[in-house]
Amino acid sequence: MEDGKPVWAPHPTDGFQLGTIVDIGADSLTIEPLKEKGKTFLASVSQVFPAEDDVNKHVEDNCSLMYLNEATLLNNIRVRYSKDKIYTYVANILIAVNPYYDIPKLYSPDTIQQYRGRSLGTLPPHVYAIADKAYRDMKVLKMSQSIIVSGESGAGKTENTKFILRYLTMSYGTGQDIDERIVEANPLLEAFGNAKTVRNNNSSRFGKFVEIHFNGKNAVVGGFVSHYLLEKSRICTQGQEERNYHVFYRLCAGAPEDIREKFHLSSPNSFRYLNRGCTRYFATRDTDQKILQNRKSSEHLKVGPLKDPLLDDHGDFNRMVVAMKKIGLDDAEKLDLFRVVAGVLHLGNIDFEEAGSTSGGCNLKRQSSQALGHCAELLGLDEEDLRVSLTTRVMLTTAGGAKDTSIKVPLKVEQANNARDALAKAVYSRLFDHVVTRVNQCFPFESSANFIGVLDIAGFEYFEHNSFEQFCINYCNEKLQQFFNERILKEEQELYQREGLGVNEVKYVDNQDCIDLVESKLVGILDILDEENRLPQPSDQHFTETVHSKHKNHFRLSVPRKSKLTVHRNVRDDEGFIIRHFAGAVCYETSKFVEKNNDALHMSLGSLISESKDRFIRELFENSNSSKDVKQKAGKLSFISVGNKFKTQLNILLDKLRSTGSGFIRCVKPNLKMVSHQFEGSQILSQLQCSG
Numbered sequence: 001m002e003d004g005k006p007v008w009a010p011h012p013t014d015g016f017q018l019g020t021i022v023d024i025g026a027d028s029l030t031i032e033p034l035k036e037k038g039k040t041f042l043a044s045v046s047q048v049f050p051a052e053d054d055v056n057k058h059v060e061d062n063c064s065l066m067y068l069n070e071a072t073l074l075n076n077i078r079v080r081y082s083k084d085k086i087y088t089y090v091a092n093i094l095i096a097v098n099p100y101y102d103i104p105k106l107y108s109p110d111t112i113q114q115y116r117g118r119s120l121g122t123l124p125p126h127v128y129a130i131a132d133k134a135y136r137d138m139k140v141l142k143m144s145q146s147i148i149v150s151g152e153s154g155a156g157k158t159e160n161t162k163f164i165l166r167y168l169t170m171s172y173g174t175g176q177d178i179d180e181r182i183v184e185a186n187p188l189l190e191a192f193g194n195a196k197t198v199r200n201n202n203s204s205r206f207g208k209f210v211e212i213h214f215n216g217k218n219a220v221v222g223g224f225v226s227h228y229l230l231e232k233s234r235i236c237t238q239g240q241e242e243r244n245y246h247v248f249y250r251l252c253a254g255a256p257e258d259i260r261e262k263f264h265l266s267s268p269n270s271f272r273y274l275n276r277g278c279t280r281y282f283a284t285r286d287t288d289q290k291i292l293q294n295r296k297s298s299e300h301l302k303v304g305p306l307k308d309p310l311l312d313d314h315g316d317f318n319r320m321v322v323a324m325k326k327i328g329l330d331d332a333e334k335l336d337l338f339r340v341v342a343g344v345l346h347l348g349n350i351d352f353e354e355a356g357s358t359s360g361g362c363n364l365k366r367q368s369s370q371a372l373g374h375c376a377e378l379l380g381l382d383e384e385d386l387r388v389s390l391t392t393r394v395m396l397t398t399a400g401g402a403k404d405t406s407i408k409v410p411l412k413v414e415q416a417n418n419a420r421d422a423l424a425k426a427v428y429s430r431l432f433d434h435v436v437t438r439v440n441q442c443f444p445f446e447s448s449a450n451f452i453g454v455l456d457i458a459g460f461e462y463f464e465h466n467s468f469e470q471f472c473i474n475y476c477n478e479k480l481q482q483f484f485n486e487r488i489l490k491e492e493q494e495l496y497q498r499e500g501l502g503v504n505e506v507k508y509v510d511n512q513d514c515i516d517l518v519e520s521k522l523v524g525i526l527d528i529l530d531e532e533n534r535l536p537q538p539s540d541q542h543f544t545e546t547v548h549s550k551h552k553n554h555f556r557l558s559v560p561r562k563s564k565l566t567v568h569r570n571v572r573d574d575e576g577f578i579i580r581h582f583a584g585a586v587c588y589e590t591s592k593f594v595e596k597n598n599d600a601l602h603m604s605l606g607s608l609i610s611e612s613k614d615r616f617i618r619e620l621f622e623n624s625n626s627s628k629d630v631k632q633k634a635g636k637l638s639f640i641s642v643g644n645k646f647k648t649q650l651n652i653l654l655d656k657l658r659s660t661g662s663g664f665i666r667c668v669k670p671n672l673k674m675v676s677h678q679f680e681g682s683q684i685l686s687q688l689q690c691s692g
Ligand SMILES: Nc1ncnc2c1ncn2[C@@H]1O[C@H](COP(=O)(O)OP(=O)(O)OP(=O)(O)O)[C@@H](O)[C@H]1O
Pocket: 098, 099, 100, 101, 102, 103, 151, 152, 153, 154, 155, 156, 157, 158, 159, 160, 199, 200, 202, 203, 204, 205, 310, 457, 458, 459, 667
């Protein structure tokens, strides 16, 4: 840094500000901001960076900045964003800032045409350029390719994924039905797997890897979607400002009268699984008038609809129906899907009260009988069987003279509530699996030469309270970061060395120890959790204590009281742990880890649902709780591990990624208000740091 020349120094909201160095201390610098002459502040030497001569100039590739550092990179993105240039390269990696509005012509068919077959860098940075590079690499190297799209919730991963899919099918499709089906599959997946959260009105609550397959002549022949970790807690409860999955509201708002009657639908107000969250519909002024008054919640009637340029529950219902038709679902299949969604809503309305006898059990509340009837009817169950299965649990005796005799154990109100919610989660998540399977059947291919896969999965997450969901997603991000390091840093450096280029070694932290902490056999956190689940009386506390005792001096693990944040210091040692991730330390609260790690229904519910009179419901539960299985497992604790299933899926995914060429897109959310033209520097900086 030269004397008197402007530098970038930290700023609490903008990330960095321009200033000049007025004094140099042992390890800090005194800075005078350009905007506030006469006022000075101290900054550590490591946080002050040289500025470009012209800070209003911008470049398409950050690597061509005179000084490449955190501050100049942030400034370059800021200047470009102010000119609607949301895409910027860092060598081959694309940074994409969410504009939160439609930039004219940015994704038009003409633009698609322009990028076709053009090398990276010949046209302005664009997601299409990354898609085309993947295609050309696939063609030239005769090797499948992957594009990893990452970023926090609301950063634009799903939108960019869709742009890639549309680009590839439009540019390299055969112009046949299959191209349209690949694009049309999205609204369907989004209806069942996306929801309004405080961070994103259309948040994907599952991860996905979408493959587009090509034949030997490099034309599109089909597609395949793999999905990961649907957020199940949302099916039963949502935060006050959040909603359940879109399909519930779309059905309530948009279903024609005959469907509404058949499935006994009404406003979101009247369903427990909806009315504890936000019950308003997304609508425009016009579409709001199309929704019948008796389908609107009191909240909606009072404050009006939610607004989002891309969402409209009434219109989206019709679009969803059209998408179903286009991908080949007939009317009966469509009604099957709606029926199960409605069945879940009625199931949620079943309430229990203490039985008032000495049994310690519970009964259904009288006013729940209608909900019970509707639910049983829609899910093809016997009303009485459903009542009994929700309020009692069957156990087989394992010893003594009466071995293998089944006994009915009454459930307490809280246990019955849990059983009901577990059934709702199981039914809905099976339904979601079915939607994905069905989507995959609609673009089948017999064989393919290569594929281009696009990974759209949640980025690193840390909130004030973090649970099993964040634990899984951050474990996934550790694995992806390791892959990124391997691909971008390690392989590039090896190349430089091979070619004898004197490039300074870029240091990065190997995170294998963190991955091992989670996934090692027996001593890894996932295996410790499974072990806990198999105990006769598993508990979150015991699990947490075991984690701490097995990894006492692990560099990556510590107890919550060592946190820098007060909220975490209040968490007891047996209530949580801190993991030092590559992107920062996260405190996980382990309450419900045991429950969330188990996908099995209790025995009575398992056999009830898998023996439904309804063919569709039976098919959803095929290969899971078959009655034979259940009987065999009787006496033992039924347990299906969520964590280890995810680990297996993730390892398959990573093997796949390692066997393909790769491209990376880092999506950035410009502000927390979800509005256009607002660049909040400091939080963007932390996203860039999180992405390594
Ligand atoms: N390129 C874009 N142009 C216009 N609007 C965009 C663009 N990218 C994103 N958006 C807007 O931002 C919203 C959030 O984007 P998106 O759903 O893709 O985020 P995400 O990273 O997938 O989030 P999540 O992890 O919650 O699913 C979109 O619904 C859309 O309104």
